[in-house]
Amino acid sequence: MEFIDYYKILELDKKASDDDIKKAYRKLARKFHPDLNPNDPAAKLKFQQINEANQVLSDPEKRKKYDAHGKDWKHADEFERAGRQQSYQRPSGSGSQGNFSDPDFSDFFESMFGGAGGTRSGGSAKYRGQDFNAELHLDLKDVYETKKQTLTVNGKNIRLTIPAGVEDEQTIKIAGHGSPGVNGGPAGDLYITFIITNSTKFKREGSNLYTDVELDIYTAVLGGEIVIDTFDSKVKLSVKAETQNGTIVRLKGKGLPVYKKEGESGDLFVTYKIKIPTNLSDKEKELFRELSKIKDNGK
Amino acid sequence: MENNDLLPLEVLCTHYNVEVSFMTSLGEYGLIEVITVNEIRYLNKEQITDLEKLIRLHYELEINMEGIDAISHLLKRVNNLQNELNSLKNRLKLYE
Known part of the structure; x- marks a missing residue:
């Protein structure tokens, strides 16, 4: 547990007046308030520190104790035992004041002031709970x-x-x-x-999904029907004759549901990747040569 | 006609211990939308979270109405930019 310099946190010196403390707290609270720094854990932590410093320094009794023991705060308990009888008690159960929960205060604060609810005076400002x-x-x-x-x-x-x-x-x-x-x-x-x-084969952008589908050269050239996977089922697709590599087909409404728009879904975009056949037989090679000749003669 | 989503402004002022003039100013600055039905002013309950934030800004941080207006605009921009950033990050994943 380290000593916490509350004056340093509020950027003040030890002679600061009550008004100086109030001004410094306001200034820093405006900078680090969670409402002004959404989803910023560092700002939230800083705001908690500022709050804690203000809780101590704006309360004359707490400030007196803090100033008296300062860096020797570890001896504060001995001092307390010798001089007074249990002035500071930890809150018991559900306090009616609705104080900060203990994790909002440092161990240092709790060791000196006996927990969040110890000596807080009534009528202090309302604070929003931690997010x-x-x-x-x-x-x-x-x-x-x-x-x-x-x-x-x-x-x-x-x-x-x-x-x-x-x-x-x-x-x-x-x-x-x-x-x-x-x-x-x-x-x-x-x-x-x-x-x-994403453990699926689909890529996502918003409510649209994207996928690649391999198409054999014969279906791409002559056209035909194929069955492809959508996100939750399978659909039969008609492939046009002379389909080119990279052709994109849109399947309306086969994407993901649109966030908070019941009954609306995005689209599924299917990109055809035409697969060139390999390991051709002599007969196949012959037929391709034949096709090539027909193509050349046709020019 | 009863609408359970509408909360009377007067009741909200009592609940949050704020002046009616504060609520009126928020309405004038367009920070909340005040609905008038039969000369009674209401707020839709969907706006309560925003209202609580505006109350905190004014009463805890002592920010005046112009300041709250500017902050609200900037927070909206931050929020929009954050959403845009998330959307661009998601688009980038298409090319990974």
Whole structure:
């Protein structure tokens, strides 16, 4: 556990007045407030430090104790035992003040002030609870249909609906499922970021899917019917005669569902890759030569 | 006609302990959409999360209405850019 210089955090010197502390807190809180820095864990951590520093320095009693023991804060407990009887108590169970949960405060703070709720005076400002961030790893196959999943966040079960078509790295907010607020302030929110891996042969862009299909030279030249895999089934495709390599065919509505648009789906784009035959028999070679001659004579 | 999605502005002001003039200003700046039905002003409940953020910006950080307006625009831009970045990253995967 390291000594935390609250003055340094608020960019103040030890002689700072109450007004200086208030101004410094406001200035830094505006810079690092989670509402102004969405999805920024570094800013959130900094905001917690600023909050903690303000909790100590803006409270005359706490500031006095902090100033008195300063870097020798480790001896504060001895001082307390000798001089006073248990002035600072840890909060017991569910406090009516709705203080910050303990993880919001450093070990240093807790060792000096006995936990988040120790000596907080009533009537202090409302604070929004901490936001939680979580990642949910899914495969592309999992986002083809809307799913329900139960997550456990900080011991609480949250039943989550994962809408079909959710994007990789898309973040959704579940309001009010973060840390409880302080002094009646609103609870924080839970942010869930979806990390979607792709184990399928399809490539994805938004709700559209892309795939390559090998086409034998005879079907490409003469036309015909082939059966290809879509994301969830198979379809029969008519191939036009004289289909060129790299031809792209669009299968409407055979892509992924469009996020939060029920009944709408993207398209599947099939690129034909024409396969040149190998290991030809003498007869086949002969016939190709024949074809070549016919082509030359036709010019 | 009763609409469960609409919350009376007066009730919200009491709940969040904010002045009606603050809500009115938010409406004038286009930061919230106030709906008037039979001369009673309402807010759609879908806007509550945004409203709570605006209240925090004003009352916790002492940011005035012009500041909140500018911040809201910038946060929207950040959000749009983040979405664009995600979309471009996903497109890039097509060529990997």
